[in-house]
Amino acid sequence: MSVKNAFYAQSGGVTAVINASACGVIETARQHSDKIANVYAGRNGIIGALTEELIDTNQESAEAIAALRHTPSGAFGSCRYKMKSLEDNKREYERLIEVFKAHDIGYFFYNGGGDSADTCYKVSQLSETMGFPVQAIHIPKTVDNDLPITDNCPGFGSVAKYIAVSSLEASYDVRSMAATSTKVFVIEVMGRHAGWIAAAGGLIEDQGIPVVILFPEVEFDKAAFIAKCKDRVEKFGYVTVVVSEGTHWPDGKFLAEQGTRDSFGHAQLGGAAPVVANMIKEELGYKFHWAVADYLQRAARHLAAKTDVDQAYAMGKAGVEFALAGANSIMPAIIRTSNSPYAWEVGKAPLSEVANVEKMMPMEYISEDGFGITAACKEYLLPLIQGEDYPPYQDGMPAYVTLKNAAVAKKLDAFEV
Amino acid sequence: MSVKNAFYAQSGGVTAVINASACGVIETARQHSDKIANVYAGRNGIIGALTEELIDTNQESAEAIAALRHTPSGAFGSCRYKMKSLEDNKREYERLIEVFKAHDIGYFFYNGGGDSADTCYKVSQLSETMGFPVQAIHIPKTVDNDLPITDNCPGFGSVAKYIAVSSLEASYDVRSMAATSTKVFVIEVMGRHAGWIAAAGGLIEDQGIPVVILFPEVEFDKAAFIAKCKDRVEKFGYVTVVVSEGTHWPDGKFLAEQGTRDSFGHAQLGGAAPVVANMIKEELGYKFHWAVADYLQRAARHLAAKTDVDQAYAMGKAGVEFALAGANSIMPAIIRTSNSPYAWEVGKAPLSEVANVEKMMPMEYISEDGFGITAACKEYLLPLIQGEDYPPYQDGMPAYVTLKNAAVAKKLDAFEV
Numbered sequence: 076m077s078v079k080n081a082f083y084a085q086s087g088g089v090t091a092v093i094n095a096s097a098c099g100v101i102e103t104a105r106q107h108s109d110k111i112a113n114v115y116a117g118r119n120g121i122i123g124a125l126t127e128e129l130i131d132t133n134q135e136s137a138e139a140i141a142a143l144r145h146t147p148s149g150a151f152g153s154c155r156y157k158m159k160s161l162e163d164n165k166r167e168y169e170r171l172i173e174v175f176k177a178h179d180i181g182y183f184f185y186n187g188g189g190d191s192a193d194t195c196y197k198v199s200q201l202s203e204t205m206g207f208p209v210q211a212i213h214i215p216k217t218v219d220n221d222l223p224i225t226d227n228c229p230g231f232g233s234v235a236k237y238i239a240v241s242s243l244e245a246s247y248d249v250r251s252m253a254a255t256s257t258k259v260f261v262i263e264v265m266g267r268h269a270g271w272i273a274a275a276g277g278l279i280e281d282q283g284i285p286v287v288i289l290f291p292e293v294e295f296d297k298a299a300f301i302a303k304c305k306d307r308v309e310k311f312g313y314v315t316v317v318v319s320e321g322t323h324w325p326d327g328k329f330l331a332e333q334g335t336r337d338s339f340g341h342a343q344l345g346g347a348a349p350v351v352a353n354m355i356k357e358e359l360g361y362k363f364h365w366a367v368a369d370y371l372q373r374a375a376r377h378l379a380a381k382t383d384v385d386q387a388y389a390m391g392k393a394g395v396e397f398a399l400a401g402a403n404s405i406m407p408a409i410i411r412t413s414n415s416p417y418a419w420e421v422g423k424a425p426l427s428e429v430a431n432v433e434k435m436m437p438m439e440y441i442s443e444d445g446f447g448i449t450a451a452c453k454e455y456l457l458p459l460i461q462g463e464d465y466p467p468y469q470d471g472m473p474a475y476v477t478l479k480n481a482a483v484a485k486k487l488d489a490f491e492v
Numbered sequence: 493m494s495v496k497n498a499f500y501a502q503s504g505g506v507t508a509v510i511n512a513s514a515c516g517v518i519e520t521a522r523q524h525s526d527k528i529a530n531v532y533a534g535r536n537g538i539i540g541a542l543t544e545e546l547i548d549t550n551q552e553s554a555e556a557i558a559a560l561r562h563t564p565s566g567a568f569g570s571c572r573y574k575m576k577s578l579e580d581n582k583r584e585y586e587r588l589i590e591v592f593k594a595h596d597i598g599y600f601f602y603n604g605g606g607d608s609a610d611t612c613y614k615v616s617q618l619s620e621t622m623g624f625p626v627q628a629i630h631i632p633k634t635v636d637n638d639l640p641i642t643d644n645c646p647g648f649g650s651v652a653k654y655i656a657v658s659s660l661e662a663s664y665d666v667r668s669m670a671a672t673s674t675k676v677f678v679i680e681v682m683g684r685h686a687g688w689i690a691a692a693g694g695l696i697e698d699q700g701i702p703v704v705i706l707f708p709e710v711e712f713d714k715a716a717f718i719a720k721c722k723d724r725v726e727k728f729g730y731v732t733v734v735v736s737e738g739t740h741w742p743d744g745k746f747l748a749e750q751g752t753r754d755s756f757g758h759a760q761l762g763g764a765a766p767v768v769a770n771m772i773k774e775e776l777g778y779k780f781h782w783a784v785a786d787y788l789q790r791a792a793r794h795l796a797a798k799t800d801v802d803q804a805y806a807m808g809k810a811g812v813e814f815a816l817a818g819a820n821s822i823m824p825a826i827i828r829t830s831n832s833p834y835a836w837e838v839g840k841a842p843l844s845e846v847a848n849v850e851k852m853m854p855m856e857y858i859s860e861d862g863f864g865i866t867a868a869c870k871e872y873l874l875p876l877i878q879g880e881d882y883p884p885y886q887d888g889m890p891a892y893v894t895l896k897n898a899a900v901a902k903k904l905d906a907f908e909v
Contacts, residue, residue, distance in 0.1 A: 089668045091661075119671035147661050149668035156672055240890060244508075244564050244791035247892060251506045251566035254536035255573055260787060283894065348784075349763065367765075369783035370677060374661035377795055380888065460888035471797065471877035473657060475664060477700065 078110060079181030081395075083132075084117030084124060085149040086156075086187025086194075086216075090230030091237075091376040092387035093216050094150050096186050098143035099391025100214070101132055105140075110399055115178060115483055120154035121185070121194065125167060125492045127174050129483035142476035144388060145466035147376035150478050156492070157190045161197055168201045170490050176207050177486045182398050183209050186391075188217035188228070189433060192406060196426040199404035212394045213406040213426055216387070218373050220271040223432040224424035225408035229390055230373070232383030232459035235275035237375040238264050238317070239460060241368065242276045246284040246315045249364065253313035259304065259355050260315050261365040263348035265372060266291055267321040270436050272372070275456060276317030277448035285311040286447070289351070291321030292436060293445040295330060300351075301358045303446050308361060316355075318347045377473055381462025386419070393421045417458035495527060496598030498812075500549075501534035501541060502566040503604025503611075503633075507647030508654075508793040509804035510603060510633050511567050515560035516808025517601050517631070518549055522557075527816055532595060532900055536569035538602070538611065542584060542909045544591050546900035559893035561805060562883035564793035567895050573909070574607045578614055585618045587907050593624050594903040599815045600626050603808075605634035605645070606850060609823060613843040616821035629811045630823040630843055633804070635790050637688040640849040641841035642825035646807055647790070649800030649876035652692035654792040655681050655734070656877060658785065659693045663701040663732045666781065670730035676721065676772050677732045678782040680765035682789060683708055684738040687853050689789070692873060693734030694865035702728040703864070706768070708738030709853060710862040712747060717768075718775045720863050725778060733772075735764045794890055798879025803836070810838045834875035 083100050085093055097116070104111040116130040117123030123130070130151055132140070143150055158167055175183065185195040192213045199211035215222050220231035242262055249260040266272045270290035280286050285307040289295065307314035322330045330347040348365040356363055386409055393407035406429050410422040440452035448456075466473040500517050502510055514533070521528040533547040534540030540547070547568055549557070560567055575584055592600065602612040609630045616628035632639050637648035659679055666677040683689045687707035697703050702724040706712065724731035739747045747764040765782040773780055803826055810824035823846050827839040857869035865873075883890040 085668070089665055122672065146664070148664035152671055153668045154672040155669070236888060239888075240794055241788050241792070243889065243892070244793060245787040247563070247565035248506055248787045248791040251502070251570045252572070254569055255539065255571040262788075278889070282889065282892075346763075346766065346784075364786050365784070366786035366788050367763075367782070367784045368788070369781050370662040370665045371658050371679075371783050371785070371788075374665040375658070376661060377657055457887060462888065463882070463885055465880070465882070468880055470874060471653060471656075471879065472660065472695070472699065475660070475699075 078112045080179050081111050081114045081182035081184060082117065082124060082175060082180045083114050083184040084120045084186065085151055085153040086120050086185060086191035087153060088218065088373065089149040089153050090216060090218055090373050091147040091233040091379045092229055092384050093186060094143040094146045094148070095384050095387035096214050096216060096229060096391035097150060098140060099388040100184050100395055101140050103392045103395040107395070107399055111182065115180065116151040118480065119152035120156060121158065122154045122156055122492055124174050125170055125490055127485045127487050127490065129178065130480045131483045134481045135478055139476050139478055144384065145376060146475040147374045150476070151480065158194045161201065168197060169205070171198060172202055172205050172207055172209070173487060175209050178483065181209060183211040184214055184394050185211070186214040186216050188219065189222060189431070192222065192426060193430040196404060196430040199426065210398045210403040212398050212402065213429065214390050214394045215406055215408065218265060218272065219269055221269055221433050223429055223434045226411040226419065227409055227459055229383060229387035231271060233375065233379040234265070234272055234372050235456060236380040236460035237372050237378050238272055238275045238368065239278040240378060242286070242315055242317060243279045243282060243284065245366065246279060249313045249315065256362055257364050258308050258313045258361040259352065259363040261318060261348045261352045261363060263318050263320055263346055263367045266319040270319050273317050273319040274436065274440060274448050274452055278453060278456060280447065281453070284315055285313070286315045286317060288446055288448065289316065289318040289322040290441060290445070291319045291323065292438070292441060294325045295322055297354065301355065303444070304355055305359055316351060318351050320347055322347055376466055379464050380460045381464040382459055384464045389421055397423060414454055414458065417461065495529050497596050498528050498531045498599035498601060499534065499541060499592060499597045500531050500601040501537045501603065502568055502570040503537050503602060503608035504570060504572060505635065505790065506566040506570050507633060507635055507790050508564040508650040508796045509646050509801050511560040511563045511565070512801050512804035513603050513631050513633060513646060513808035514567060515557060516805040517812055518557050520809045520812040524816055528599065532597065533568040535897065537571035537573060538575065539571045539573055539909055541588055541591050542907055544902045544904050544907065546595060547897045548900045551898045552895055556893050556895055561801065562793065563892040564791045567893070568897060575611045578618065585614060586622070588615060589619055589622050589624055589626070590904060592626050595900065598626060600628045601631055601811050602628070603631040603633050605636065606639060606848070609639065609843060610847040613821060613847040616843065627815045627820040629815050629819065630846065631807050631811045632823055632825065635682060635689065636686055638686055638850050640846055640851045643828040643836065644826055644876055646800060646804035648688060650792065650796040651682070651689055651789050652873060653797040653877035654789050654795050655689055655692045655785065656695040657795060659703070659732055659734060660696045660699060660701065662783065663696060666730045666732065673779055674781050675725050675730045675778040676769065676780040678735060678765045678769045678780060680735050680737055680763055680784045683736040687736050690734050690736040691853065691857060691865050691869055695870060695873060697864065698870070701732055702730070703732045703734060705863055705865065706733065706735040706739040707858060707862070708736045708740065709855070709858060711742045712739055714771065718772065720861070721772055722776055733768060735768050737764055739764055793883055796881050797877045798881040799876055801881040806838055814840060831871055831875065834878065
């Protein structure tokens, strides 16, 4: 086995633990410097490969690479850039192979969700036909938790923990105030198509909190929703509502698109939370507060789940180990072997079975009335939020790392993306 | 000194550490059971005193009371209820004294902000003229940080830490995405009249993050704001905006009140963050994300500052100790004795100098262009976010306590509030 370089890129929306996967890739590669000379990272994801903007990770100290494990977001930059199909833009795939060839790259580690799994799969196919074989390994990452085969996706567990803890804390707050003031708290969470993150809010029900969840999987029924909130407030004195950004009316229109216009007549997308909160106020008269977590939820490394951090690292590490053992066109996967006590091991999924397959939340995870989660869902979710893995702090702030991100000298002509 | 009971109540918006003050009051009182027989807590704040709904804290175990130190929000319930002036509603003050008399209450510990300091002051005055002297002690609490004399207010430091850390994490996120996607992140924070909380967002500047702050103290200048954001994005590739909910136009109208109307023509209050984000999009075309932290920021016990927790506890403890030493009509205060290393001690402020005095943020804490904080401001803020004080976790969730809150038998006729 000759010495080759590896290429690593981060794709799509970043997470609290995608850098832990990067850490797993780079630290493991460094342990095998007889086989992997350097890990080049794509500056701003796959675009960095197309434009030949490679980052020389060998210039980072062992301490800096280790600090990736506790640093949120994408240390090398990510991008939202879906490569077109082979038919529509073969030139892009060929360019990738040219860059890999020019920099002696034999391993392609692509860290992302469904789209990047598809790209990764195509690269593995094309590189063979182009006579420069590259081992393409997809490292799973997505807060949406929608990749197939793997039991869960690194990134999701930490968002789930953040939403569960934040919803619990805010519920304690509204419970304190409910007698004379706020009776309804609404928190908006990510999830345009899948309710995995919203479901995590349901974990606070077992702590005695009345919670109503709005899933993208369930068509919004205003009358039933108002009745449910009224019932909760009459019984408990208050209610917490967790609303997915993707919650929509039967005609498919998102709640957030209420035809709201500002004073200049411009359409304004204001979020689902204020829409839901105002709706309750109008129908029931309850005072409300609302929050939109947005990036805070997926960047919250300060509250990451230890399970998630461990798994993110393990996926990066396994990616390199599988590659060194000769694997190609695969994705390391998390295989749950036991619920109680929770146990998992690293599996291996062929990319042909991962690309273009979206795993939906099972309908048996949603309670019959559509506003809560079932025992089966809790059994699935609880292990994923286990454990705390705090970053180190300095002067009251987390000591996150910013890398040098030194450029590798270019060897090819420029390329427009 | 005869044995008396004490009365403790939580007032106004709750915080991540107001229960730590309650813990300080009750634990210290228990150490002096020869002087304080029981601490009765007001169910839902001062309303519980007026309606004689007292909670018997002697029925709580030592473990439960100790757990208050790490539990956010108001364990006995709080309320937004400002007692009228003595002239307008003397009957309410007299009722308070009647309840105190009926339950042999010689100590009144009122845990709140400016309004409750005023109530506390009046009770101390009236009780004497009514011939049933009660020692009235105000325990400082407010995320608004606007009480005089005390260097800072318990509750503020933890919100400041939450906003600083959350803004840092979200900034790492937008930095990762900026090359091809989101370039602007806007976070809305509490502070209708004072920019203390927004100022905490400025602490991330020293970590290399381009941040633009909108304070309620500075009239909103749209052209200057847009120019500042443009400059930051052109220099850094992205920008983080921290906007106070109280940011307003020169005519006093809040940014959040944009005359926005939903499809039914109803006025809708949508938050300052989406207004600001849409404004940047319209003027500069940058893709944005926005978050509204709302209750999450003041309930976030999972990220409390150790300094804040220690001070909240110390204020409760000192309140009881001052009372036992004979003090009346005072508030324990935090006195900063050194910036570096940070050191503080417990002082004592007469309520006559606390009631109806609001401490504003000094204008020399705001940078010349109005969009940032000065070195003096950082020097003031940094010690307040020092240290971490994590709650214990069980099965992935914080182990917060919910008390029994057993009722004390009533002795008086009903009273309408």
